[in-house]
Structures are given as structure tokens and as C-alpha cells.
Amino acid sequence: MFRIRNILSSLLCLAAVIGYLPLASYLGAIPKVAIPLAIIFAFFAERKELALKERYSLILSIAAFLFYALQFNRHNVVQPAVEMLAIFLAIRLVGEKSPRNFMQSLTLAMFCLAGSTLFDLSPGFVFYLIALLFVFTVSMVLLTFQSRAAAFEPDSRELRSIISVALLQPLVAAPLIIFLFFILPRTQLPVWHGLTRAGADRSGISESVKAGDKGSISTGSSVVFRAETKKLLPNQLYWRAIVLNSIKNDEWIRQTPPPEKSTIKDGKNVSLNIFLEPGRIPFLPTLNRPERIIGYRGQPHDDRVFPAPRLTGGLRSYQILAKTDATLSTIGSFNKKFYLQPPANTPERLKSLVARAVTGIRENKQKLDAIENIFAKMNLSYASSGLPTGANALENFLFDAKKGHCELFAISFATALRLAGLPSRLVGGYYGGDYNELAGYYVISEEKAHVWVEVWIDGSGWITVDPSRFAVNFEESVSRKRTDFSLKMRLALDSLSYYWNKAVITYDFESQLSAAVRVSQGFQGIREIRFNLRKAAPYLALPLLLALLFMLLTTKRKTPEERLLAKFKRVTKARYGILFSPSSGLHEAVAHLDNADVREFVATYTAAIYRDRKLTEAEIEQLSETVRRIRKTPPV
Amino acid sequence: MNNSNKQNPLQRIIPHLADSHLPGREKPLKLAVIALLTGGHILIEDLPGLGKTTLALALASALGLTFGRVQCTSDLLPSDITGLTIFDRHENGFRFIKGPIFNNILLVDEINRAMPKTQSALLEAMEEQRVTADGETYHLPDPFLVIATQNPSEQVGTYPLPESQMDRFLIRTGMGYPDEEIEKLIIRSGSIRDGIRSIQPVVDHDQIIQGIKSVKTGIFLSEKLADYIYTIVTATRNHAMVQTGISTRGGINLADAAKANAFLAGRDFVLPEDIKELAVPVEAHRLLMRPGYESIDREGLLNDLLTKIPIPLS
Known part of the structure; x- marks a missing residue:
């Protein structure tokens, strides 16, 4: 014999857990602690029939309402509302459990889960939603039993049949839910969190680079974007996002580039589909060298940088046409002086080193070779910790410590190029990425953020040089390999996020429309067939009649x-x-x-x-x- | 409906007795009458002081039948029940003195206190409906009903009836405590043992014999219900916890008891309800459980089986 009350109470605790988990990390301290405590209380108090008196719950609820209503303002809308819901849930959990209160608690748990989508849209949501749906329906059926026949105590067989019938309902509803999924409009990013989250914290790249600045290089492992494409060679995996072209107070920043009619020559065509993770990104990442972004509505800059549209959340996926191993050249001339301005604070030793190396050389190509030669001989190594900082960071890096990260390599190399009179600029983006063989896409995480250099050589155009390659340990450190197994596991798990992104988040209104068009065309097709159906009717009727006859003969007739x-x-x-x-x-x-x-x-x-x-x-x-x-x- | 059945005053005896003398005792009373009508015997398993003797006495009085009683002890001899042959000096010959068994209704109190030899003599007489002593066969009176009682709580110094002998009883039942109201009433009005002696018979001997005959030949058992009984019987044989299920005799007895029940209800055909009602008292004590399951409640097990077997309705 089972007491329905006890089962219901356990189910409610489960529902509260499901509602709480996805929301937990976005809650303030009070609700974050209050709900687990309330769940534990509710779970154990039910046996001892402990509960907060109804009037105290009411007072607490009013207090909570006032507390959060005061926090509510134009800039802070969602947070107090969601936390209030959470607190209400906690109060209901410890309160008396009349059928009405049970209903309210279940609904609050559902609201909490719904509230979590304002902060995050992860595949986990579907899991929680389905779990809660099942808990909800089973609870509703049991609740009906409780309110209609409070004394009813089912044995295990009866309980099993009740629960199996209750479970049937969401199963029956599932096709409808899937159908609605394709019809209803949806958001492509968590409505609240996607708009308010700071941009740089997810992209891993910054809009300015300065030697000796600590922390501008990112080491986070969260995914920035995924690129669906065929497998590329490692040296083709330069994901271009931003070009830093001028120097202000020793800091490399981006200014509007001088007009230049750039064109891409040679190379192999590659088409990619990029799926951005939710978060703000100032410039859309592309593959070096990007031809164009299909359906891009913004104005691409002349140096092949694609600013993200204003409402950055708007574009979550796009298709790029790019050419690998291509040259970026320019039709006509452009303001080369813009790319020659050297930093004010350049190490004297570097200046003299460069001056010595390039004296007597007239060809730009040879100048580049000479400077590359300097760096190759310097015996620098790549590191991401214990880096030189401060005003003399560059000198320290090149001549004393001899170790640094990609930014130091790129800044010093570009500086050297500019000293030698070669127009040059920094390109920020990502290098590498883990290829998911299963689903055929690259995962690019924050830690792949990278900076390299483009140098203008007359006759060849902008040439990509990655100075980090001069590091003696470049292969191990930049393109360092994870152990095969952990990488495979991570990628397999990532596939889930990828398909979620592809099928749910970026599934937009256009796709809905085209699906609707396809369906309506399908119906029209049926109408055309109907004329033929009429002719075919006798042939179709025959097996039907036979089946009917068979049924009549085989089914036992009722007396x-x-x-x-x-x-x-x-x-x-x-x-x-x-x-x-x-x-x-x-x-x-x-x-x-x-x-x-x-x-x-x-x-x-x-x-x-x-x-x-x-x-x-x-x-x-x-x-x-x-x-x-x-x-x-x-x-x- | 058969008129003779409807008019038989036997059908009135249960309400009559239950209303005036044995309040709250319809069920054991009815089972006893059913045992009487089918020529079977009844074993009442319950604590002392719940009115077993009163029930037997009242039944005997109301039916106008003779009544005998044996209180079993471990030194009770078979001849104490059946009777014995003595030498009569006046007639200068041997004479058989009939024991208490030569009564229509015999109450055997605490049958498990008697030693196996005595038990077996009694059970044999119940089965054969006759006693053989010193080469002479004496027939027992007709009708003949044994009401045996057993105290389930006392086990010291007893010889519990072997499981195989349980089959000889048509019905096993308990008395149970009466309902609260009825028990209060009984306490207030005191024991009715004296009043029972004065109960006037409501039926005569012929009517009882007629009733027994009607049950045997006048009640129709549908083929469907024979199937139903068979399903119950086979279900017990195939049950995982049961070592030996209901025997064919058990099936026959259930059909007979159901017929008697129909007769008492004034019907000339058996309803599935008759069978369902009597399945537990008639069959539960015949189930022999597998080792390890001896303590399982056999009545509960049978009731559970009955809820799973569909009743033929058309």
C-alpha cells in the first residue's frame, strides 16, 4: 500500500530539483540556498507532517515580493522576477500541501525552468523539460486521485497501472509538441543573458593589444564557435576576426582602415557554415581569407573584417565562402603610410638590429626574409605564463626572457617590419581547432585565440606571417595535442551541442517558412493526384473489401x-x-x-x-x- | 423456480437463529448448514469462548436433531467416541453402548488434543458414516454433521491434524469476534446457553432429508461455472507457492457447497457468486504450501487468485 500523499510529495521535490538545477547558477545567494534547503525540508518533513502554517507562508511571500519589487528597475527586470519565482517555490515547498498548493508548487517549478531559458539555451533544457513534463503529468493524475479519494491507497499493481497511464499522456502529446516546435517562433539566444553579457568574455579576442598587458590572452576552454566544413590542413586553420592596424600609446588598436580595393587571388575554394555560441562578438570570425559571407547585411571593411550586426544576437549562423592559401592583393594603390607608423616606445636594440639587417636591401621581399631571419635566430620560445610585463616588456621578451605568447611575437614582428619600412598589421582571430570527425566540424574555443601578422609586399599583396612559428617550441605549445581519448570524448559530447545549435537555436523563421511552403506544396501535389485516385479506386477498393471480409469472418460475432x-x-x-x-x-x-x-x-x-x-x-x-x-x- | 425449494423451511433457519439467538453469527451458521446439507463436516478454528458450542447446540435444537459432544484430551480413546461393548448380566450377553458419535450433530471440541489414533477413528467414522465394533456394523444417524473445533493459539501437547486429513472437512472457518454493537448486546444480555435448550425445532426430520436430496439433485450447475471451478482448481495447482493444489474432491466439494448455498438462497441454479463466496472456506485449508511458504496466509492467497480469474458472464 502506498500513500498517494507521500508519492506526490516526493514527486514535488523531484519537480523542484528539475526546476532549480538549470536556474541555479544564475540565482542570487538567497534563492540559491533557499530552494535546496526547502527541498530537503519538504522531503523529510512530509513523513513527520511538518509544514509552515499557511498564514506564515503568506507573510513570507509578501515579504519576498516587496524585497524583489524594490530591486526591480528599468535595467534589472528579469533577475528579480526570476528570483522571486524561486523564492515563492521555496516557500510553497515548506508550506502546507493542500492540492491547490501542490498545483501551485508544480507550476512554480515549471516557471523556474522556463525562467532559466532567459539566461541560457542549452540542450540540457530539453532534458529538464521532458523530465518535468513527465513528473508533472504523473503528479496531476495522482493529485486528482488524492482530491477525489483521499483515503485511496493503491497497492503496487494499481500504482503501476496509474503511473503507466499517466506516462502515456506526455508520450501521446510528444508528436504535437514536435509539430509545434516547427511552427512557433523562437528566440535564437537567451533573451536576457544574451543581450547583457559582456562581449569579450566569451570571444577570447580583444579589440586592442599591448605588449606587456597581462591577461589579454585567453585560456578559457568554452566554445566560441563551430565551423562545419571538410577537414583542412593545420596551416590553413587561421580564423580571421579582426585586424589591428594602428598604434596609439604603444597599444595596437583598430581604426577605420584606409580605402583599399582588396581582391583575393588563387587558392582553393572552401565553404563553411559557422555556428556562433551565444554571446557578444564584435567581429564575425571567418576563415583566412574570406571571400564573402552569404546573406551578410552589414558593411564589410576593406581589410576583410566583418563587423557583427548591431543586434549581435541576431546572427547565430552564417555561411562563408573563403579561399585557403590565397593572396590578398589590392587593385590600385592605397595609403601605405597608414601601415608604417612605428610605435613610439621601441626597444633600441631591436631598432639597431633591424637597421643592421636591412641596410642595403631594396627589395621588400628580401627585407622580410632578413627580418624573419633575425627572429629565427633569436631562439625565442612560446609560453603563456611567466610573461614579461610593464613598459619594457617587448625588450625584455626579445633579449632577456626570450619567451612570450602570440601577442608579443606578433607585436615585435610587426614593429620590426614597420621599422624596416614594410607596411604591416596585426590580425586577431583563432588558430587551429579540434575537428569532430563524427559530425564534420571544427570546434574553436577561447584558448585558440591567436594573433598573427600581415605584411604588404609589392607584387604579392598582403602576406600572412605567423611570427609565433619562430618559437622553437611552436608545434608543441600552440598546436598542442590533447590525449586522444579525452579529446574524442569531449568532441563526442560537443556533437550534442552542435546539433542542438544547428537544429534548434539557429532554426529560424525562414526555415519555418520554407518548411511550411514545402508542406503546402506537398498538399497541392496530393490534390493533383486525386484525379488519378478516382480511376484507381476500384483497384484500391478490392484489397479493402477483402480485408473487411477477412475481419468479418475471423472476428467472433457477439451473441x-x-x-x-x-x-x-x-x-x-x-x-x-x-x-x-x-x-x-x-x-x-x-x-x-x-x-x-x-x-x-x-x-x-x-x-x-x-x-x-x-x-x-x-x-x-x-x-x-x-x-x-x-x-x-x-x-x- | 422449483417450488419445493422455495418452500423448504431450512432456508429460514439461518435468519431465524441469527436474529433471535446467535446475533452476528450468520456466516459460521450458514457454513454449518451448508456442511449439513452436503453431508460434509466443518472445522472451526478459533479461540475458546467465541460461541462454538452455543452455535452447535442452537443448530441442533432448531433442526430438532440430537446432539452429542466430545471434549478431546490426550487420553481420549476411540471407544470413548464410538461406544463400546459391555457384558450385560441381566441378558447374559454382550451389548453395544453407543458413544456420542451416534448423534445427528457431534461437537468435537479441540480435536487436536486427541491422539492420532482417536482422531483417525473419528475421521474414518465421518467418512464412512458408520462404526464397526466387534464385528458388528452400526450406521450413524442421517443427517450426520461433525463440528470440530481447533484452538490455533495453543500448540503444546497437541496433535495437529495432518494436512492430508484436512481434506476430510468440507469447510474450515473461524468464528471471529462479533461486531462491537452485537458484542455489547451479548455482554449485556448474558450467556444464552440456557435459552438454547428451549429453542423449538422449525423443521422436521423429513424436511431436512428432503433438503439434502434437493441440493444433490435439484440444483443446476452451469457448464460455464463448472469451467470456472476448474479454472480455480488448476490455478491453485499451478501457483508458484503451492506444492499441492486443490484435489478433484476439493472441486466436487466446492460445487456441492455452491449448490447448497444456492438452495439456501431459494435458487435452483448456481451463481458464480455462490462459488466465489465459498471458495475460501471450502478450499483454503486444502492447499499444501511449498517449503518456505508455510506461513503464507492461504485464505489471502486464494482470495488474490479469485480476483484474477474472470467470471463467465455470458
Whole structure:
């Protein structure tokens, strides 16, 4: 025997956990602690019948409402609202559990789960939603039992059948939910969190670079974007996002580049689909060298940088046409001086080193070779910790410490190039990425953020040079390999996020429209076929008739007695709510019913049946009349 | 409906007794009458002081039958029940003195206190309906009903009836405590043992014999219900916890008891309800459980089975 109350209480705790988990990390301290405590209390208090009195819950609720209403303002809308919901849930959990309160608590748990989507849209949501849906329906059915028959204590068999019937409902509803999924409009980013979250914290790249600045290089492992494409060579994996072209107070920043009619020559065509993770990104990442972004509505800059549209959340996926191993050249001339301005604070030793190396060399290409030679001989190594900082960071890096990260490499190299009179600029973006063989895409995380250099060589155009490659340990450190197994595991898990992104988040209104068009076209197609159907009807009818005949022959025909009994059972059940269990006799079933008609039917019917004789015509007539009377007479 | 059945005053005896003398005792009373009508015997398992003797006495009085009683002890001899042959000096010959068994209704109190030899003599007489002593066969009176009682709580110094012998009893039942109201009434009005002696018979001997005959031949058992009984019987045989299920005799007895029940209800045909009602008292004590399951409540097990077997309704 099970007490329905206890089951309901456990289910409510479960629902609260499901509502709380996805929301937990976005809650303030009070609700974050209050809900788990309330759940634990509710779980153990139910056995001892402890509960907060209704009026105290009311006072607490009002207090919570006032507390959060005061925090509510134009800039802070969602947070207080969601936290208030959470607190209400906690109060309901510790409060008395009338059926009404049960309902409220379940609904609050559902609201909490819904509230979490304002902060985050992760695949986990579907899991929580489905779990909560099942808990919800089972609870509703049990709740109905509790309010209609409080004393009812089902045994394990009954409970199993109740729960299985309850579980059937969400299963039946599932196709409808999927159908609605394709119809209803949806948001592509968490409405609240996506707009308010600071941009740089997720992209891993920054809009300015300065030697000796600590922390501008990112080491986070959260995914920035995924790129669906075929597998590329490692040296082709330069993901271009931003170009830093001028220097202000020793800091490399981006200014509007001078007009330049750039064109991309040679190289191999690559098409990629990029799926951005939610978060703000100032410039859309592309693959070096990007030809164009299909459907891009902004104005691409002349140096092949694509600023993200104003409402940055708007674009979550796009297709890029790019060329690998291509040269970026310019039709006509452009302001080369813009790319020659050297930093004010350049280490003297670097200046002299460069001056010595390039004296007498006139060809730009050879100058570049000479400078590359300097760096190759310097015996620098790549590191991401213990880096030189401060005003003399560059000198420190090149001549003393001899270790640094990509920013130091790029800044010093670009500085050297500018000293040698070669127009150059820094390119920020990402290098590398883990290829998911399973689904065919690259995962690029924050830690892949990288900075390299583009240098202008007359006759060749902008050439990509990655100075970090001069590091003696470049291969190990920049393109360092994870152990195969952990990488595979991570990528397999990532596939889930990828498909979620692809199928749910970026599934937009256009796709909905085109799906609708396809469906309506499908219907039109059916209308055309219908004419043919008419001709084919006889042929289709034949198997149908055969099937019908087969059914008629094989199904046991009901005797008049069986029909009469079925009618009697139906009517009596509808009228008096009598349940005819297969293991109880008719007299037994109607024993408690004081109704002359019902008694008469049962007596006459059983007298014939259990004497092993068929009902006579007159008896059938009479019994049918009795059943009609039962149906018409309302219960007293 | 058969008129002779409807008019038989046996049908009135249960309400008559229950109303005036044995309040709240319809069920054991009815089972005893059913045992009487089918020629079977009844074993009442319950604590002392719940009115077993009163029930037997009242039944005997109301039926106008003779009544005998044996209080079993461990030194009770078979001849203490059946009777013995003595030498009569006046007639100068041997004479058989009939024991208490030569009564229509015999109350055997605490049958498990008698030693097996005595038990077996009694059970044999119950089965054969006759006693053989010193080469002479004496027939027992007709009708003949043994009401045996057993105290389930006392086990010291007893010889519990072997499971195989349980089959000889048509019905095993308990008395149970009466309802609160009825028990208060009984306490207030005191024991009715004296009043019972003065109960006037409501039926005569012929009517009882007629009733027994009607049950045997005048009640129709539908083929469907024979199937139903068979389903119950086989279900016990196939049950995982049961070592030996209901025997064929058990099935026959259930059909007979159901017929008697129909007769008492004034019907000339058996309803599935008759069978369902009597299945537990008639069959539960015949189930022999597998080792490890001896303590399982056999009545509960049978009731559970009955809720799973569908009743033929058409």
C-alpha cells in the first residue's frame, strides 16, 4: 500500500530539483540556498507532517515580493522576477500541501525552468523539460486521485497501472509538441543573458593589444564557435576576426582602415557554415581569407573584417565562402603610410638590429626574409605564463626572457617590419581547432585565440606571417595535442551541442517558412493526384473489401446476450458509476445498488445464463426495455 | 423456480437463529448448514469462548436433531467416541453402548488434543458414516454433521491434524469476534446457553432429508461455472507457492457447497457468486504450501487468485 500523499510529495521535490538545477547558477545567494534547503525540508518533513502554517507562508511571500519589487528597475527586470519565482517555490515547498498548493508548487517549478531559458539555451533544457513534463503529468493524475479519494491507497499493481497511464499522456502529446516546435517562433539566444553579457568574455579576442598587458590572452576552454566544413590542413586553420592596424600609446588598436580595393587571388575554394555560441562578438570570425559571407547585411571593411550586426544576437549562423592559401592583393594603390607608423616606445636594440639587417636591401621581399631571419635566430620560445610585463616588456621578451605568447611575437614582428619600412598589421582571430570527425566540424574555443601578422609586399599583396612559428617550441605549445581519448570524448559530447545549435537555436523563421511552403506544396501535389485516385479506386477498393471480409469472418460475432450485457454495463456505469471488474459476478457488482431495474435485469439475465440456456426473444425485448429505463431514470 | 425449494423451511433457519439467538453469527451458521446439507463436516478454528458450542447446540435444537459432544484430551480413546461393548448380566450377553458419535450433530471440541489414533477413528467414522465394533456394523444417524473445533493459539501437547486429513472437512472457518454493537448486546444480555435448550425445532426430520436430496439433485450447475471451478482448481495447482493444489474432491466439494448455498438462497441454479463466496472456506485449508511458504496466509492467497480469474458472464 502506498500513500498517494507521500508519492506526490516526493514527486514535488523531484519537480523542484528539475526546476532549480538549470536556474541555479544564475540565482542570487538567497534563492540559491533557499530552494535546496526547502527541498530537503519538504522531503523529510512530509513523513513527520511538518509544514509552515499557511498564514506564515503568506507573510513570507509578501515579504519576498516587496524585497524583489524594490530591486526591480528599468535595467534589472528579469533577475528579480526570476528570483522571486524561486523564492515563492521555496516557500510553497515548506508550506502546507493542500492540492491547490501542490498545483501551485508544480507550476512554480515549471516557471523556474522556463525562467532559466532567459539566461541560457542549452540542450540540457530539453532534458529538464521532458523530465518535468513527465513528473508533472504523473503528479496531476495522482493529485486528482488524492482530491477525489483521499483515503485511496493503491497497492503496487494499481500504482503501476496509474503511473503507466499517466506516462502515456506526455508520450501521446510528444508528436504535437514536435509539430509545434516547427511552427512557433523562437528566440535564437537567451533573451536576457544574451543581450547583457559582456562581449569579450566569451570571444577570447580583444579589440586592442599591448605588449606587456597581462591577461589579454585567453585560456578559457568554452566554445566560441563551430565551423562545419571538410577537414583542412593545420596551416590553413587561421580564423580571421579582426585586424589591428594602428598604434596609439604603444597599444595596437583598430581604426577605420584606409580605402583599399582588396581582391583575393588563387587558392582553393572552401565553404563553411559557422555556428556562433551565444554571446557578444564584435567581429564575425571567418576563415583566412574570406571571400564573402552569404546573406551578410552589414558593411564589410576593406581589410576583410566583418563587423557583427548591431543586434549581435541576431546572427547565430552564417555561411562563408573563403579561399585557403590565397593572396590578398589590392587593385590600385592605397595609403601605405597608414601601415608604417612605428610605435613610439621601441626597444633600441631591436631598432639597431633591424637597421643592421636591412641596410642595403631594396627589395621588400628580401627585407622580410632578413627580418624573419633575425627572429629565427633569436631562439625565442612560446609560453603563456611567466610573461614579461610593464613598459619594457617587448625588450625584455626579445633579449632577456626570450619567451612570450602570440601577442608579443606578433607585436615585435610587426614593429620590426614597420621599422624596416614594410607596411604591416596585426590580425586577431583563432588558430587551429579540434575537428569532430563524427559530425564534420571544427570546434574553436577561447584558448585558440591567436594573433598573427600581415605584411604588404609589392607584387604579392598582403602576406600572412605567423611570427609565433619562430618559437622553437611552436608545434608543441600552440598546436598542442590533447590525449586522444579525452579529446574524442569531449568532441563526442560537443556533437550534442552542435546539433542542438544547428537544429534548434539557429532554426529560424525562414526555415519555418520554407518548411511550411514545402508542406503546402506537398498538399497541392496530393490534390493533383486525386484525379488519378478516382480511376484507381476500384483497384484500391478490392484489397479493402477483402480485408473487411477477412475481419468479418475471423472476428467472433457477439451473441445477443453479449451485446445486451455490454449495453447494460455501459449504461449502469454511466448512470451509477459501477465498475464491473472481470472477476466479480453481476449480483456482486450491483449488490450495493438499490435499484429495482438493475436488480431485475441481473436476476433475469443470470437466471437464463447460469441455467445454460439462451435468452428468449421476449426476455431480450424485456431486458432491452429495462436497460432503456435505467438509462432514462436519473439516480435518486 | 422449483417450488419445493422455495418452500423448504431450512432456508429460514439461518435468519431465524441469527436474529433471535446467535446475533452476528450468520456466516459460521450458514457454513454449518451448508456442511449439513452436503453431508460434509466443518472445522472451526478459533479461540475458546467465541460461541462454538452455543452455535452447535442452537443448530441442533432448531433442526430438532440430537446432539452429542466430545471434549478431546490426550487420553481420549476411540471407544470413548464410538461406544463400546459391555457384558450385560441381566441378558447374559454382550451389548453395544453407543458413544456420542451416534448423534445427528457431534461437537468435537479441540480435536487436536486427541491422539492420532482417536482422531483417525473419528475421521474414518465421518467418512464412512458408520462404526464397526466387534464385528458388528452400526450406521450413524442421517443427517450426520461433525463440528470440530481447533484452538490455533495453543500448540503444546497437541496433535495437529495432518494436512492430508484436512481434506476430510468440507469447510474450515473461524468464528471471529462479533461486531462491537452485537458484542455489547451479548455482554449485556448474558450467556444464552440456557435459552438454547428451549429453542423449538422449525423443521422436521423429513424436511431436512428432503433438503439434502434437493441440493444433490435439484440444483443446476452451469457448464460455464463448472469451467470456472476448474479454472480455480488448476490455478491453485499451478501457483508458484503451492506444492499441492486443490484435489478433484476439493472441486466436487466446492460445487456441492455452491449448490447448497444456492438452495439456501431459494435458487435452483448456481451463481458464480455462490462459488466465489465459498471458495475460501471450502478450499483454503486444502492447499499444501511449498517449503518456505508455510506461513503464507492461504485464505489471502486464494482470495488474490479469485480476483484474477474472470467470471463467465455470458
